[in-house]
Amino acid sequence: MSELQSNLDRLSGHLKQFEGKVLPHRINGEDVTSKNTMQSRSPVDDSVICDVAEGSAADIDAAAKAAHAAFPEWRDMPGKQRKKVLHAVADAIVARADEIALVESWDTGQAIRFMSKAALRGAANFRYFADQAEAARDGQTLPSPDHMNITTRTPIGPVGVITPWNTPFMLSTWKIAPALAAGCTVVHKPAEWSPLTARLLIEIAEEAGLPKGVWNMVNGLGEEAGKALTEHPMIKAVAFVGESSTGSAIMRQGSETLKRVHFELGGKNPVVVFDDANFDRALDAAIFMIYSLNGERCTSSSRVLIQAGIYDRFVAALEDRVHKLRVGHPLDPATEIGPLIHPRHLAKVTSYLDIAKEDGARIAVRGEAGDSDGYFVNPTLYADATQTMRIAQEEIFGPVLTAMKFEDEAEALEIANSVAYGLAGYVWTNDVTRALNFSEGLDAGMIWVNSENVRHLPTPFGGTKASGIGRDGGDWSFDFYMETKNIAIALGEHKITKLGV
Ligand code: NAD
Numbered sequence: 001m002s003e004l005q006s007n008l009d010r011l012s013g014h015l016k017q018f019e020g021k022v023l024p025h026r027i028n029g030e031d032v033t034s035k036n037t038m039q040s041r042s043p044v045d046d047s048v049i050c051d052v053a054e055g056s057a058a059d060i061d062a063a064a065k066a067a068h069a070a071f072p073e074w075r076d077m078p079g080k081q082r083k084k085v086l087h088a089v090a091d092a093i094v095a096r097a098d099e100i101a102l103v104e105s106w107d108t109g110q111a112i113r114f115m116s117k118a119a120l121r122g123a124a125n126f127r128y129f130a131d132q133a134e135a136a137r138d139g140q141t142l143p144s145p146d147h148m149n150i151t152t153r154t155p156i157g158p159v160g161v162i163t164p165w166n167t168p169f170m171l172s173t174w175k176i177a178p179a180l181a182a183g184c185t186v187v188h189k190p191a192e193w194s195p196l197t198a199r200l201l202i203e204i205a206e207e208a209g210l211p212k213g214v215w216n217m218v219n220g221l222g223e224e225a226g227k228a229l230t231e232h233p234m235i236k237a238v239a240f241v242g243e244s245s246t247g248s249a250i251m252r253q254g255s256e257t258l259k260r261v262h263f264e265l266g267g268k269n270p271v272v273v274f275d276d277a278n279f280d281r282a283l284d285a286a287i288f289m290i291y292s293l294n295g296e297r298c299t300s301s302s303r304v305l306i307q308a309g310i311y312d313r314f315v316a317a318l319e320d321r322v323h324k325l326r327v328g329h330p331l332d333p334a335t336e337i338g339p340l341i342h343p344r345h346l347a348k349v350t351s352y353l354d355i356a357k358e359d360g361a362r363i364a365v366r367g368e369a370g371d372s373d374g375y376f377v378n379p380t381l382y383a384d385a386t387q388t389m390r391i392a393q394e395e396i397f398g399p400v401l402t403a404m405k406f407e408d409e410a411e412a413l414e415i416a417n418s419v420a421y422g423l424a425g426y427v428w429t430n431d432v433t434r435a436l437n438f439s440e441g442l443d444a445g446m447i448w449v450n451s452e453n454v455r456h457l458p459t460p461f462g463g464t465k466a467s468g469i470g471r472d473g474g475d476w477s478f479d480f481y482m483e484t485k486n487i488a489i490a491l492g493e494h495k496i497t498k499l500g501v
Contacts, residue, residue: 003263003332003333003493004329004331004332004333005041005427006445007102007112007331007332007333007429008331009023009042009071010098010099010102011102011103011105011106011331013094014099014102014103015049015103015106017038018049018050018147018196019049019050020050020115021035021050021051021194022050022051022053023050023051023053023195023219023396024038024051024053024054024219025053025055025059025063025216025217025218025219026061026199026202026206026217027063027066027215027218028062028063028066028069028070028207028212028213028216029120029212029213032053032059032062033053033202034053034054034055034056034059034220035056035381036053036054036056037051037052037053038051038052038054038192038219038220038221039051039052040052040107040193040194040195040196041387042106042109042343042374043103043105043108043109043338043339043340043342043372043374043375044109044329044330044331044338044339044374045110045372045373046181046295046343046373046374046375049106049107049196050196050403052192052195052219053219053220054219054221054223054225055189055218055219055220055224055228056220056224056225057224057225057228058365059218059220059225060187060218060225060228060229060232061187061228061232061462063216063217063218064158064187064229064232064234064235065234066212066216067158067185067186067213067214067216067234067235068157068158068185068212069213070185070211070212070213070214071155071157071158071184071185071196073211074180074184074185074211074214075154075183075184076181077183077350078089079133079135079136079137079183080134080179081134082130082182082183082393083130083131083133083134083208083296084126084130084209085208085209086126086130086133086177086180086181087126087127087130087351088208088209089126089130089177089204089205089208089210090123090124090126090127090130091123091208091316092204092205092207093119093120093122093123093126093173093201093204093206094120094123095476096200096204096212097116097119097120098116098119099200100115100119100122100169100197100200100201101115101116101118101119101199102115102194102239102331103192103196103197104118104119104167104168104169104197104304105330105331105338106148106196106330106331107168107194107195107196107197107329108165108167108168108193108194108341109294109295109338109339109340109341109374109375110164110166110167110208110293110296110330110332110338110429111292111293111330111335111337111338112214112330112332113333113334113335113336114292114293114331114365115330118169118170119170119180120168121170121173122169122170122172122173122201123173124457125170125174125177125457126173126177127172128457128458129176129177129178129180129181129477130177130181131335132178132181132474132475132478133181135181136153136183136478136482137153137154137183137482138153138179138181139151139152139153139181139484139485142486143199143496144488146431146490146491146492147488147489147490147491147494148488148489148496149486149487149488149489149492150487150488150489151384151480151485151486151487152485152487153482153483153484153485154180154183154485155183155184155481155482155483155487156182156184156216156236156237156260156481156482157184157197157234157235157236157481158187158235158236159179159184159186159187159235159236159237159238159481160186160187160188160189160229160230160232160235160239160240161175161176161179161186161187161188161223161235161239162188162189162226162230162238162239162240162241162242162250163175163189163190163191163236163241163242164191164199164241164242165190165191165192165193165194165296166293166296166297166298166341166397167189167293167297168191168194168197168198169198169200170195170243172188172190172197172198173201173380174202174472175239175472176188176201176215176239176476178472178478178480178481179481180210180214180215181478182477182478182481182482183482184237184481185213185214185215185216185234185348186214186215186216187216187217187218187235188202188215188216188217188218188220188414189218189220189222189225189226189229189230190216190217190219190297191217191242192220192221192222193341193342194232194341195219196331198217198219200381202215202217213223219417219495221246222243222246224481226250227253230253230254230259231253231254231257232257233257235257235259236259236260236327237259237260237261237262237480237481238250238259238260238261238262239262239480239481240261240262240263240264241263241264241265241298242264242265242419242473243265243266244265244266244352244421244466244467245378247261247263247265247468250263250419253462257446261469262419262469262470262472262478262480263468263469263470264298264459264461264462264463264467264468264472265421265422265423265463265466265467266298266395266396266397266421266466266467267298267299267300267302267319267421267424267463267467268302268303268392268393268394268395268414268420268421269289269299269300269301269302269303269421269423269424269425269426270301270303270304270305270425270426270427270442271285271286271289271301271303271425271426271428271442272302272305272406272412272416272425272427272428272438273286273304273305273307273310273314273428274307274412274427274428274431274434275307275308275309275310276311276429276430276431277428277429277430278428278430278450279310279314279317281322281428281450282314282428282450283314283317283318284452285301285426285428285451285452286301286304286318286401286426286437287315287318287321287322287325288452289301289452289453290302290304290399290400290401290442291322291325291336291337291379291399291401292336294338294340294399295379295396295397295398295399295400296339296340296341296345296397296398297397298467299423299424299425299446300397301424302395302396302401302402303392303401303402303403303404303415303416303419304318304401304402304403305404305405305406305412305415305416306403306404306405306406307406307407307408307412308405308406308407311405312371314403315355315364315381315383315403316382317401318364318383318401319364319365319381319383322364322365322381322401323365324377325337325379325399326402327370327376327377327378327379337377337378337379337399338376338429339370339374339377340375340376340377340398341375342375343480345375345397345398346369346375346377348396348397348398349363349377349396349397349398349399349400350367350369350377352380352390352391352394352396352400353366353367353368353380355391356385356389356390356391359385359389359390359391360389361382361383361384361385361389361391361402362382362383362384363380363381363382363383364382364383364403365378365379365380365381366378366379366380367380367399367400369381372491377391377398377399378399379399379400379401379413379454380398380399380400380401381400381401381403382400382401382402382403383403384404384405385403385404386404387404387414387418388418389402389413392404392415392419393418393419393420395421406451407426409437409438411484413438413441413442416442416443416480417441417442417443420465420466421463421465421466421467422443422444422445422463422464422465422466422467422485423444423446423462423464423467423468424443424444424446424447424448424453424463425439425442425446425447425448426447426448426449426451426452426453427439427442427447427449427450428449428450429449429450430450435449435450443464443465444463444464444467445460445461445463445464445467445468445471446460446462447463457472457473457474458473458474458475459473459475460472460473460474460476460479461473462476
């Protein structure tokens with residue numbers, strides 16, 4: 001039996017739990033449905049997987065109240081015990097990693113070779129933050145001449161977590177694990193285009209011993225359920241991953257209740273390849289960072305800036321590799337690019353073919369949509385683009401790379417920083433001084449030198465400009481999910497200014 005067939009067989013067993021049913025919300029440990037439903041369809045063949053409850057403001061209200069009621073007990077649970085529960089969640093994710101990867105692949109169109117890793121990364125996120133749970137409240141002592149200052153941290157309260165459809169399982173764990181480790185309770189609103197693994201995740205967490213109401217999940221549309229979550233007075237903070245324009249909307253919606261927000265938003269990340277770079281490694285990394293995960297990846301290297309001396313050779317090598325990328329069924333282990341998430345997104349990605357032509361770029365590899373029922377698209381490579389073209393400025397969020405030429409460092413920096421976004425940057429050079437200077441000049445939250453994106457969980461993750469507000473990772477996550485208090489204790493009888501004497 002082929003590996004594809006074996007994957008399909010196992011998937012069909014796992015899909016039985018969803019078929020013919022309405023995927024419910026999970027509020028206070030109970031399944032809850034709504035009057036309205038929406039459909040979840042597979043990008044592979046446009047088939048309906050199941051109906052999904054479409055959450056209303058009333059559902060969000062019930063979930064927020066459950067999270068509010070569960071907060072004191074979870075907050076006061078010793079860190080050692082929270083650590084144990086979160087490790088149990090990680091163990092249960094590992095035990096069901098195959099199911100999670102198969103279902104995620106079917107629901108999102110992402111190739112199984114990447115989803116298997118993403119499921120395990122979800123477990124790693126829980127494990128990492130579980131290990132930090134005991135120390136999360138530790139503060140600092142900051143002595144001043146007359147006082148000993150002691151800072152303490154306490155969890156902020158119930159938080160809202162709103163996630164997008166790209167790698168939805170992994171991204172949900174990346175937000176929810178630190179919130180729980182800090183002692184917050186959670187209301188999660190997953191993306192409407194990929195709701196399945198959020199259900200698996202909360203089921204796993206409850207089975208692993210998470211008390212009722214600590215984590216609640218409401219499906220639904222952003223404009224209704226998402227909006228209600230950002231406006232709810234019991235929700236103290238909103239961690240959001242998604243488009244920059246949605247981030248603006250959330251800020252407006254949350255302003256009335258002075259919501260604390262954490263945003264991981266869009267990107268138009270440059271890979272800058274200097275003449276002296278290791279050509280083959282830079283090529284591998286540039287291809288990997290834009291064409292893996294269907295290019296539906298916030299840190300994708302969607303612009304490649306190549307120095308003039310190697311430009312023609314590098315673009316020719318890119319062309320050759322892009323032609324060889326394997327587009328196919330996402331459950332086939334050989335597949336490198338699966339179908340995009342939704343017909344609307346497919347239309348957006350392919351619309352840039354006309355835009356690029358009008359702007360005068362060269363379409364080096366033309367990626368048309370496939371002709372099956374699935375939302376397949378072939379990879380695209382635009383070459384000889386210039387800084388102001390839309391393909392060089394806008395987040396396309398598909399398997400589409402824009403190549404541009406530069407002469408020197410100053411020009412590369414000017415092009416790299418000319419976009420609205422500032423999430424990540426990738427620099428390829430063997431000159432360490434240039435690497436450091438250039439990285440300092442790049443306006444982005446994360447820079448990798450001579451490397452693709454490799455995450456180390458204690459390091460800060462996040463972007464500048466339209467790419468986000470705040471950082472995740474290590475203690476940065478806890479700073480968001482917790483309040484810091486300073487207690488100043490007088491060390492003796494310092495002089496107090498006397499009034500009225
Ligand atoms: P999106 O902004 O359309 O939706 C994200 C989530 O927000 C969904 O759950 C949606 O229902 C909800 N939402 C929509 N409108 C809302 C509103 N008014 N109030 C509250 N919630 C609302 O994003 P998407 O299309 O699902 O995801 C793709 C985007 O996410 C890309 O721009 C990508 O770059 C970005 N992203 C960023 C990172 C990062 O770490 N910076 C990571 C992954 C994805």
